Amino acid sequence: MTYSIDRARQELGRRLREIRRSAGLTGVQLAELLAWSQPKISKIETGRQAPEAAEIANWVQACGRAGEAADLINRLNDLESMWVAWKDQLRHGHSGIQARIASEEKRVRVFRGYEPTLIPGLFQTPDYARAVLESANRKNRSTSDIEDAVQQRIQRQEVLYRRDKSFRYIVAEAALHHRRGNRETMAAQMDRLITLSRLSNISFGIVPFDSSPPYLPNHGFLIRDETSVVVETISAELTLSHQIEVEQYLHVFQMTASGACFNSQARTLIGNAAKQATT
Template sequence: MTSSSSVRQAREALGNRLREIRKDAGLTARELASRAGWHESKCSRIEHGRTSPADDDLRTWAHLCGAEGQAADLIATARNIEGAYVEWRRMERSGLKHAQESVLPLWERTRNFRAYSSWLIPGPFQTRAYIEALLRAIRDRRTVPDDVAAAVQVRVNKQRILHEGRHQFAVVLEESTLRHRIGGAETMSGQLGHLLSLATLPNVSLGVIPMEADRSALWPVEDFWIFDDAQVNVELVSAFLTITQPNEVRAYDETFARMIELAVYGPHAHALITRAIDSLE
């Protein structure tokens, strides 16, 4: 996967906007390319969303079309599009600490968090030992600078939002998440016990989808977070995906609602967690 449909649609929308600016200026694509000193196919590639325009391309486009006042907005739009799909190697090139810090503004302004996970305990619910084991594995697998201790502390500090402000958390886990051992039996036992205590918080709703649930209509999907109703973040093998297209956000919203219907809560969820703890022995 090299791009999401939301990134592709956003590029096409920017291309349509640039086409309108060109046509309003009375220029053909060939004329604009000639005046800019570009290959004649460049305008077409940009307008169809096949090529991402550089900042200088957009400044030149706006200047030649007599739309200098739109240049700054066009550049901001293009940068936002490119920021929607970020490879891990790019995000983590200066270390894991920076990657952890980059999401802090989003977490602080969000009021309603919804998360689905089929592989890992979600970040705010992780113990320090679980975080350390997880980030060490990421460091080794992706060969990033070793700042694990600092990155762990950032993630631990971020967990204050569980207890401060008016943040609400609705989390749905596959039962298999409780069985995937991160850091060994002792770390997992502590993690699952911590999960039981967090489930009692008034601002936390924790559901677990039992392994014996009928998945004929909806099977496990990629892990994702929904921030209010404005943004979805998805962690892929190679990249970090940010989704803001309203129709795609709605798709994740609908999927989460259906996951809730499959999950069990309260004593039933606690029993599944306790069973997972007992299996560690």
Template sequence: MSYSLERARQEIGRHLRELRTGSGLTGSQLAALLGWSQPKVSRLETGRQSPSSADIRAWAKACGEEETAEEIVGRLGILESMYVEWRVQERSGMQGPQAEAHTRDTATRSRRVYECTVVPGLLQTEHYIRSVITKYAHFRGVSTGTEEAVTKRLQRQEILYDRRKKFRFLILESVLRTRYTDQESMVEQLDRIAMVSTLANVSLGIIPFDQCVVFEPGHGFCVHDDRLVTVETLSAELRLTHPTEVAQYARAFDLCSRATRFGRQARALLLRAIDSLPPD
């Protein structure tokens, strides 16, 4: 779990514990009043479990501190904004996450993207987008919104041509070799990356197979200015805003840059990837 999430849970737990001790109740007594198990009270107080809004209000009422409940519920809202499950974002279909991403695109002036598994969304072609989104829709059991999601992601890419915005992409060479679609579409995808790399506001770096890396984060991430980091996991999107954590990801990006090829060398690696594609 990230530092921000763990810290937020612990802060909520600390406030709940203060309510309980201030009321003179033991953990067992509070559990009995609420009809809960004592271990649940312990997990909530230590931050090992996130409470629901109803849990917080019931806890505060049992402690005779109902007026403080909404403040803690507000803190819970902050916690929930850090960890947003895909099933929540995709309730109306696969297009759901694209609206939130568009809002971030508009607000972000400088973006640093590191990817080790898939071509970054802003660089994807239509065929590649459709293949990726379809695979995740099947995995998550979402049956609607695939074509809408493809359209919205393509529309988001228009932001690349806004010269006021800066983009830095670092991609492992293995990403270029991973087949998400057929050979022809993969060639189209690699050509698209090469084309975007020529834009004045875009910096493209590729970390080659044979380069000894200085550091490897183990997952992709995006740093939005110096205020937000987004990380996509199988089950959720993490939105990290704590300055210490943002700084850690910015440092990781800088370390990865040391093993990266840019400019003509990066485009040579793209050509090498095209040449390596086996026929269908």
């Protein structure tokens, strides 16, 4: 996952190095013009350090290429938007995150998602969502609001009934059994899944324990249309938008789907999980 960020930083550094060289400047000479250290020039050009927007502007100005500042700063903004730490997002609370996601979902036509250990947010019941968000608070050492966030997550689910949108989700069977909340919470969640799986615009698949798909991801992800992929890590939310990366995730999604069961077979597994939750 960090490969994408590293590569974007390296591409930005490589472009800045090309600009310096085209100006006939050595790293030492550019450092003197900018009153920087030469190691800083080297770190930026090799992608070990990301420059600030003002530093990019000064760099290209010193090289006589001020007209390229806007494009390079846009590249920097794309790089920074790839990785957003949860601690930064939680400054506005869980409800702020839910509001931001709801706004983004309005623009998406086709959702493709995979989760190995939990039910996707759009399919969660209030009690299940509350348990998930409480767990997130413990992980992030946060006391952020929960109830407002639960309400907003449930409100987000209105998008499931939009016939102009398509939802294609797959979970590993383990997601049906990992306990979130109490037994009643899990039973109600399974009942909710069965109901949603009958909607015509929803395809809900389960990779059974005894299935062996060509490839099974070890982390969850969400593909929005065919333009971006969102991956939630322990520390941050990562957004990938390079076409080659999106295509790779689409390929992985299809491989995972080939080992999943859908419709009545999926509902049978969900029903079995519901029975286990209450015994």
